[in-house]
Amino acid sequence: xTEPQEHSGRAQLLLELxxxxxxxxxxxxxxxxxxxxxxxxxxxxxxxxxxxxxxRALYELAAIELGTDADALAFxxxxxxxxxxxxxxLHLLDWAHTIAxxxxxxxxxxxxxxxxxxxxxxxxxxxxxxIDREEVYHRLHAELWAARLREEPRFRDAVAELWPYALGVxxxxxxxxxxxxxxxxxxxxxxLQAAERGRHTPELSELWGEMTExxxxxxxxxx
Amino acid sequence: xxxxxxxERMIYEVFRQEKKGQPFQHAGSLIAPDAAFxxxxxxxxxxxxxxxxxxxxxxxxxxxxxxxxxxxxxLKYRRVDGYSIKARLLEARQRASDNYSEETGxxxx
Numbered sequence: 001x002t003e004p005q006e007h008s009g010r011a012q013l014l015l016e017l018x019x020x021x022x023x024x025x026x027x028x029x030x031x032x033x034x035x036x037x038x039x040x041x042x043x044x045x046x047x048x049x050x051x052x053x054x055x056r057a058l059y060e061l062a063a064i065e066l067g068t069d070a071d072a073l074a075f076x077x078x079x080x081x082x083x084x085x086x087x088x089x090l091h092l093l094d095w096a097h098t099i100a101x102x103x104x105x106x107x108x109x110x111x112x113x114x115x116x117x118x119x120x121x122x123x124x125x126x127x128x129x130x131i132d133r134e135e136v137y138h139r140l141h142a143e144l145w146a147a148r149l150r151e152e153p154r155f156r157d158a159v160a161e162l163w164p165y166a167l168g169v170x171x172x173x174x175x176x177x178x179x180x181x182x183x184x185x186x187x188x189x190x191x192l193q194a195a196e197r198g199r200h201t202p203e204l205s206e207l208w209g210e211m212t213e214x215x216x217x218x219x220x221x222x223x
Numbered sequence: 224x225x226x227x228x229x230x231e232r233m234i235y236e237v238f239r240q241e242k243k244g245q246p247f248q249h250a251g252s253l254i255a256p257d258a259a260f261x262x263x264x265x266x267x268x269x270x271x272x273x274x275x276x277x278x279x280x281x282x283x284x285x286x287x288x289x290x291x292x293x294x295x296x297x298l299k300y301r302r303v304d305g306y307s308i309k310a311r312l313l314e315a316r317q318r319a320s321d322n323y324s325e326e327t328g329x330x331x332x
């Protein structure tokens with residue numbers, strides 16, 4: 001393999017990770033002020049901020065490689081250029097689905113981070129380990145909710161509905177591990193079709209419009 | 224989403240230690256269905272900016288409260304607020320400092 005291809009593969013991977021974290025953080029932040037309890041509101045908003053912080057660190061790594069900066073990567077691309085998985089794009093309007101996504105995303109992210117921690121890329125492995133130290137508490141939060149709602153039909157339905165999307169967060173080789181962790185069937189074993197990365201839901205354009213509005217209003221401004 | 228069912232909700236008083244070795248101080252309270260949720264929420268609410276070295280989460284029921292006091296005879300002499308010790312303290316300090324310089328030959332600052 002030649003050098004540039006290797007680099008573009010790495011940049012691509014970094015953008016996938018960063019876009020997932022940015023968009024899930026953005027979506028979760030939409031609950032600020034309206035979560036079911038004050039305590040949950042504070043926690044959920046804090047977790048959303050952490051995810052966006054992870055996105056920034058990942059964009060910074062990608063930016064070095066791509067000769068740009070983190071803000072440009074986060075805000076100056078067109079919606080079609082984003083590499084996030086459809087799971088994080090969905091505009092979920094009820095708490096059962098929101099917690100189902102948070103839970104499934106955390107579990108998928110754990111599988112992915114575990115793999116990255118043992119990467120040959122020392123920089124990426126180091127950043128994965130750093131991110132993982134915060135994700136421990138995100139998982140604690142998500143797993144508490146999942147354990148508590150496990151028997152609730154609304155939550156179970158939401159998890160089942162979002163499962164194909166959750167599979168789409170991971171590359172194929174990591175999906176069986178995710179299925180094992182959450183106790184659901186892996187893709188390929190039936191008619192189940194993962195919601196793959198690369199195609200976007202209509203919800204992303206809407207989110208993008210709002211997210212980049214201020215930045216687009218004054219291109220090149222320093223904040 | 225309806226609120227959590229009432230019997231499952233418990234108030235936890237949160238005490239926060241800013242740095243190791245410092246006393247814990249009451250920081251606030253939160254309502255949670257169990258200690259695990261209380262921990263998850265308290266971590267985000269009282270620790271996300273690195274402002275706490277440790278937290279104590281205490282179910283309010285576990286707090287034994289004392290609020291009634293008998294002071295029928297107004298025993299003012301038990302209190303220190305009637306005495307002006309400021310001047311006497313200054314004097315004592317000066318004396319200690321003078322003694323110290325006499326003993327060592329050092330000049331008092």
